[in-house]
Amino acid sequence: MTKILILGGGYAGFYTAKKLEKHLRSGEAEVTIVDPLPYMTYLPFLPEVAASQIEARHVVVSHRRHLKKTSFVQGKVTAISAADKKVTVVPVTGGDSFDIEYDELVVTLGSVSRTFPIPGVADNAIGLKSVEEATAIRDRLIDNFNKAAGLPAGPERARLLTVIVVGGGFAGIEVFAELRSFATSLLKYYPEIDFNEVQFHLVEAMGNIMPEVSHETSLWVLKNLSERNATVHLWTQLADATGGHCVLKKIHKDKEGNLVEPEETHEFDSDIIIWTAGVMANPVLKASDLPLEPRGRLRLRADLRVEGDDGVVEHVWGAGDATQVPDLSGSGLPFDGSCVPNAQHAVRQAKRLAKNIVASLRGEQPRDY
Structure with missing residues (x-):
């Protein structure tokens, strides 16, 4: 059975898994998601939580509760090897790292706060x-x-x-x-x-x-x-x-x-x-053999497949803030025309990504986002 491994359980990862559960036939593939947290956070609502307008429990969604057909590994990704088709993970509870092999890899690691060396x-x-x-x-x-x-x-x-x-x-x-x-x-x-x-x-x-x-x-x-x-x-x-x-x-x-x-x-x-002075792609991408653009994001084609200097990197996909996705509408970021890193794009990309993965497994061509 085809093994689909999703790295990151934020907007892009969560909705990719959810849509894969919907579109995959029984026995067609098994899906595993890796994330340090057991829940997805609705990040746009965090200011309201900080201001006590929304309760904290209302902005998180349990992975295990809502992804009933997906296996969940609570751990931190430390290395990615597309050449060997495996990912190294460290358990959040401590202990030795271990490798997870895959047939199809989905990189949705998201972003982290961008900081500068300012004292204090x-x-x-x-x-x-x-x-x-x-x-x-x-x-x-x-x-x-x-x-x-x-x-x-x-x-x-x-x-x-x-x-x-x-x-x-x-x-x-x-x-x-x-x-x-x-x-x-x-x-x-x-x-x-x-x-x-x-x-x-x-x-x-x-x-x-x-x-x-x-x-x-x-x-x-x-x-x-x-x-x-x-x-x-x-x-x-x-x-x-x-x-x-x-x-x-x-x-x-x-x-x-x-x-x-x-x-x-x-x-x-x-x-x-x-x-809140900006974000950057998850730095774990630098511990991989995947092609990155100058800002550290994963390079993607419009169909959400990873693309290097020599063409498509087979069996590796991506979406969300950690990736550089061309915005075909022409309203992308001013410096490279890629999609703005926000929740709206992440969710829409995830829906297209799930359909493209299923299409690829069935010998069909993926469609552009």
């Missing part, structure tokens, strides 16, 4: 790529209100009531706005705290927010945020976050567009620093 970020910032991080943000904000209510005005009280979000993309703007609203709603329970004491700062290195939308829309969002006492720092970088002391540096350019040494800085002490 690794120790003090919280990402927004898991439900655990979202609930940690929610719990800390509530806890900080409790602490601040019992303190006199001063640096420590200000630190507890200051929130800094780094990154002005969709995720950053949404968690920034949701937390601002959540903080405002908390004030009725804390008469000791004034609205103006709760400070929100968003840091964005570019000159606009949400580059995926129109300029007019981004300006409307900026105006709306300013009316909520939420400050957006454009053309600004987080230079240091050691000990929660955040140093923001304004980016200056000369007439030729070259960066010059910044002179203007802003400094804040914060107990909640949220990092």
Whole structure:
């Protein structure tokens, strides 16, 4: 029986497995999915979890409960060998690594937070790529209100009531706005705290927010945020976050567009620093013999098969944020025309991918996404 191995149980992996269960005939193939977590997370809802608008249990879906015909291996992929048609996995519970062989490989490893070597970020910032991080943000904000209510005005009280979000993309703007609203709603329970004491700062290195939308829309969002006492720092970088002391540096350019040494800085002490400054493909892809593009994503054809310099890599497929899928609609990323890494594309790619794999097994030609 054909062995189909899916690496990653996020949007792309989960829906590929679910659609394979639907389209495969009985006994035609066996499907196995490998992921460190026993559930899929609806990532676009994490800002609402952080702001206590949605319960955490409502944004996760159990693999075992909803993929009844799929085998599940809870482990972390550490190496991929297309030449030997096997994948190395380390159990999350510890122990020795082991290999899983396959006939058809599906790479849906997703993305991870992209970080930079900024002092203090690794120790003090919280990402927004898991439900655990979202609930940690929610719990800390509530806890900080409790602490601040019992303190006199001063640096420590200000630190507890200051929130800094780094990154002005969709995720950053949404968690920034949701937390601002959540903080405002908390004030009725804390008469000791004034609205103006709760400070929100968003840091964005570019000159606009949400580059995926129109300029007019981004300006409307900026105006709306300013009316909520939420400050957006454009053309600004987080230079240091050691000990929660955040140093923001304004980016200056000369007439030729070259960066010059910044002179203007802003400094804040914060107990909640949220990092949403972009994502990158899962770095485990670098421990493989698969073809990658310069940004580390898996190179794919429009039919979702992996393609190298010498043509198609047989029996290897991909979808989702870890891959470079050509956007045939012409509305892809500006630098290479590939699909924007979002949940909508991941789900649609997964549906097409499942059909293409089944077609390939039956001697038919796959169709473009």
